[in-house]
Amino acid sequence: MLWPALVMLVAFFLLPTLDIVRSSVFDPDLTGRHFERVFTRAIYLDVFWRTIRVSLIVAAVCAVVAYPVAYYIVQRPRRRQFLFLFLVFVPLWMSVLIRSYAWMVVLGREGLVNAALMGLGLTDAPVKMLFTTGAVYVAMVQILLPIQIVTCYSAMSEIDLDLMRAARVLGAGPWQAVRRVFLPLSLDGTITGAIIVFMLSMGFFITPALVGGRRDLMLANLIELQVNQLNWGFAAAIALVLMAGTVACVAAIKWLSRRLVRALSGGGAP
């Protein structure tokens, strides 16, 4: 029974989205000036590329870190799995804002890490960690990691582990069994998770604003500025550029991952 969901999607997602498209080109008459401004002032495209770069790196780091964690969890006995998943979930229940502030306490000049480093005599002066791009990556990865782990886990838990045993019986080495059987089967879940993390990152703005430096501006920050000025048309134009960029990147990730799966599962001995 699909139609209640469809009605909801049309009423609360599709129509508002179309309204955003409308307000980006009608203000009040048909105009291209909002898009012209996005593409002619250097700041918007500059921040657009920064946003994509940050999101791709966050998604990639999450994917690499989450994979072994999910692999470890999926091989535990059933009840242990729930315990680990619970632990993964705990930070998700805290608001992003609070977790961002927590990172300020950890990474600050007089924060936990610097206190430990100076206490151990590893450094004399506090190391600057807060208000750097590195801090943005650390905080965003920590905030988004549970989503990646859970997506990855749910894909892995559907893989029949006997298939690996079968591969071994048929003469594959342990690494070959993982590479040619488990990895291709689990890659879909990893890519799905990475895409979710990527899309969420593209819309981030609180965390980079709190822990980042002056260059860590995301496109969402610029949209918010325009909304606060009630410049709806221009805000809509930036939002649509952000959406187009997100869709294009997701398409590219999917295309690449299909090629990767083919390359992994096919091919002879390494």
Place this chain on the structure above:
Amino acid sequence: MLSKRQFLSAALGAVILAGTANGPGRADDKTMTISGSGGAVAEIAQKVYLGPMQEETGITVKRVGTEAKRMAQLEAMVRSGKVLWDAMEVSASDYPIGVKKGLFEPIDYSIVDPDHKLPDSARKKYGVGAAAFSLVLAVRTDKLPAGKQMTSWADFWDVKAFPGPRALRNRPQDNLEFALLADGVAPGDLYKVLATPAGIDRAFNKLDQIKPHITAWWKAGSQAVQLLSDGEVFYSTSYNGRITKLAASGVPTEIVWNGGALHLSLVGIPKGAGHVDLAHQYIRYRAMNPARMREYIKLLPYPGFAPGLYDGLDPQVARTLPTYPDNLNAQFAANEEYWADHIDAIQERWDEWLLR
């Protein structure tokens, strides 16, 4: 044919839609709704203003907490013709935007201030000044070089005499003015200078000098307080009330009133409000009652201009207020209209400047 579940979900949808379309209940003629900040500010407003006002006048004021995006909500309500608020807090920077977009009812001063007791700066066409606040330089006195005192923006810019990490708010408003003051512009000439492209260049050039020494460009008011109290920075801009509180909590911090930017929060009436008459009575109570305002100041140091406010006010408290004569004279009045007209171009330049 509809299944039972299909029917239920459709009915639920209809109820939700009907609920949003219905608008406010207009229970009786003595009840009105205002929108303002939530949290601690809302509690204080209830205790100091809304409760006593109901006792004295019989007017029940319901308060809706709206933090961010208050203006966006207002515009949506005015456009759709379903205005839920009768009066609202209007931040200093939102006021000119709302005026430009025609979102406010004009104020009838024959009700609010018939004897012309408020200063002209507080008697705007579409809003009444209710609370003054300042963006000031705040100094961690324990981090100052021995025997030295920071007293001006020129000192803030002087990284040799006053070494240490600093913070500024991440937006061009006020900062351009501070830069010009540090560069020797007289407070009275600030907006004359900023009206010319050369003046804006001059401000950015001065900001170039301090940029490498700014550790953090804060976005939310709470951030500046945390930066100072954690020792993350030694000198930062911040809002006066937050620094008074921080100092009271035991962190050795001091306000430099000299060169501070004085802003004025207003109360206004949304265009098409249902209770314009009650709204005027509320605004009068909020802006003109010195006894209530003295109570308010004890809890939040953001005073308005109620006539006779400083009579009988504890001098200890008075000195911490942005409208205390000595403090008032040391500051400049921020020109919100200038910023409403110029923010688009200057904001882009500001963001580009920060990325460089």
